[in-house]
Amino acid sequence: MSNIDIVIMAAGKGTRMRSRIPKVLQALAGRALLQHVLDTAAQLSARKAVVITGHGADEVEAACVRNRGPAADFALQFVRQEPQLGTGHAVQQAVPALEDDGIVVVLSGDVPLTQADTLFHLIAASSGNKLALLTLEQSNPAGYGRIVRQGGNANGAVQAIVEHKDATEAQRLITEIYSGIMAVPALQLKRWLARLDNKNAQGEYYLTDIVKFAVADGVPVVAYKITDAVQVAGVNSPVQLAELERAFQLRQAHRLMEEGVRLADPARIDVRGDLSCAHDVSIDVNCVFSGQVTLGEGVSIGANCVISNAVIDAGAVIHPFTHIDGEALGVTVGAGALIGPFARLRPGARLGEEVHIGNFVEVKNSTLAKGAKANHLAYLGDATVGERVNYGAGSITANYDGANKHRTVIEADVHVGSNCVLVAPVTLGAGGTVGGGSTITKDTPAGALSVARGKQLSIANWARPKKAAK
Numbered sequence: 001m002s003n004i005d006i007v008i009m010a011a012g013k014g015t016r017m018r019s020r021i022p023k024v025l026q027a028l029a030g031r032a033l034l035q036h037v038l039d040t041a042a043q044l045s046a047r048k049a050v051v052i053t054g055h056g057a058d059e060v061e062a063a064c065v066r067n068r069g070p071a072a073d074f075a076l077q078f079v080r081q082e083p084q085l086g087t088g089h090a091v092q093q094a095v096p097a098l099e100d101d102g103i104v105v106v107l108s109g110d111v112p113l114t115q116a117d118t119l120f121h122l123i124a125a126s127s128g129n130k131l132a133l134l135t136l137e138q139s140n141p142a143g144y145g146r147i148v149r150q151g152g153n154a155n156g157a158v159q160a161i162v163e164h165k166d167a168t169e170a171q172r173l174i175t176e177i178y179s180g181i182m183a184v185p186a187l188q189l190k191r192w193l194a195r196l197d198n199k200n201a202q203g204e205y206y207l208t209d210i211v212k213f214a215v216a217d218g219v220p221v222v223a224y225k226i227t228d229a230v231q232v233a234g235v236n237s238p239v240q241l242a243e244l245e246r247a248f249q250l251r252q253a254h255r256l257m258e259e260g261v262r263l264a265d266p267a268r269i270d271v272r273g274d275l276s277c278a279h280d281v282s283i284d285v286n287c288v289f290s291g292q293v294t295l296g297e298g299v300s301i302g303a304n305c306v307i308s309n310a311v312i313d314a315g316a317v318i319h320p321f322t323h324i325d326g327e328a329l330g331v332t333v334g335a336g337a338l339i340g341p342f343a344r345l346r347p348g349a350r351l352g353e354e355v356h357i358g359n360f361v362e363v364k365n366s367t368l369a370k371g372a373k374a375n376h377l378a379y380l381g382d383a384t385v386g387e388r389v390n391y392g393a394g395s396i397t398a399n400y401d402g403a404n405k406h407r408t409v410i411e412a413d414v415h416v417g418s419n420c421v422l423v424a425p426v427t428l429g430a431g432g433t434v435g436g437g438s439t440i441t442k443d444t445p446a447g448a449l450s451v452a453r454g455k456q457l458s459i460a461n462w463a464r465p466k467k468a469a470k
């Protein structure tokens with residue numbers, strides 16, 4: 001067990017989001033901002049994460065507990081900060097939860113994209129006895145705390161962080177800024193926090209004031225400077241949230257391409273979860289993947305598909321505008337299957353090899369064996385469909401009697417004509433044929449033609465009614 005303890009500040013209101021949802025619960029790539037931070041903490045093998053909550057505390061804490069992933073083996077603790085009197089005051093609330101032997105990494109719940117290796121470097125820079133600050137050069141540093149160095153020299157020792165509102169004109173010219181992230185030995189941190197005051201331009205307790213205490217105590221202050229601004233970018237507004245979403249998606253797209261995936265346009269794919277791809281997968285523009293999606297070798301995804309919680313086996317082709325949503329049950333698509341365009345696969349759709357599902361066909365909680373086809377305008381719900389079945393255009397399983405769902409079994413090699421209603425529970429025997437327009441309410445024998453519709457009648461020389469002459 002490491003001695004890394006994470007403190008995540010998440011008490012702020014986030015007024016500029018103009019949202020009822022607490023800022024740290026706003027979603028980036030389908031996960032709450034705070035969840036990204038907690039997932040990074042899990043990668044650090046942290047001993048403990050202390051989340052400081054305030055605005056929307058109940059909601060924020062409940063979401064953290066609910067979304068706790070299996071990777072998060074650290075202890076999770078919440079402390080409340082009410083009212084919010086500044087970042088130093090926030091971390092003061094965590095003091096009772098911090099053990100003296102820890103290295104404390106201070107993070108913000110609204111800075112989602114810091115990478116674990118960056119934090120490992122920062123922790124290494126602190127090396128158990130120094131105050132390590134994550135810093136960055138910003139061409140437009142307005143609003144940030146400035147890193148004040150000895151002699152104003154880029155290599156001079158760090159002396160203080162001066163907040164923008166407290167900075168002199170000369171200090172405002174400094175372009176090295178504090179990211180809001182630090183690593184600090186717990187014992188020292190506690191001593192310095194006890195000395196904070198709020199005599200500054202904002203009347204807040206600034207965490208950043210601990211730098212001058214460290215200098216006064218002769219504790220070395222080191223800056224670990226990175227160049228990747230996205231890693232320390234915070235979210236304060238919908239515009240910033242969208243910017244970070246795009247940055248994150250572009251990174252994922254590049255990672256996929258490095259793994260060999262062919263993306264028609266890396267700027268037009270969204271992955272809100274885990275997408276894992278075998279060799280020679282190609283993905284056309286404007287596709288959205290969420291939850292857990294696995295694409296087998298050579299799978300091709302057409303433009304404008306939305307795919308969630310699904311496993312698609314080798315060589316399957318998903319034509320444009322297909323919607324696949326496995327939710328909790330999942331969807332599986334067999335090797336070499338052809339799906340869409342405009343198909344809809346819902347939870348529990350299990351399609352075997354070389355199944356064809358065409359336009360405007362909906363499949364829910366149904367198993368289709370190898371080579372079964374439903375090519376046009378059809379519904380298969382709660383059905384078990386055998387090999388090579390051909391399911392005609394406009395046919396549906398009437399699986400719901402208003403109270404209960406029932407199964408339809410269509411055995412191998414059955415042909416169901418167009419516009420049939422199969423009233424479940426019902427079984428169509430192997431190799432049988434159902435005439436178009438039939439409403440089937442009884443089981444059909446194997447090999448037979450079954451027809452259930454009004455007999456066609458023709459009346460010869462039929463004279464249509466005429467209007468009476470005036």
Ligand code: UD1
Binds near residue numbers: 081088109146161208
């Ligand atoms: C802080 C730093 C500044 C740095 C900047 C980087 C201080 C005093 N200043 O500025 O040097 O350049 O981050 O973005 O630390 N929070 C609480 N309780 C509070 C106040 C804030 O939980 O009482 C949380 C916020 O929700 C947020 C984080 O702390 O997640 C940072 O607060 P924010 O107001 O954004 O920091 P700044 O004042 O902008």
Ligand code: CA
């Ligand atoms: Ca502030």
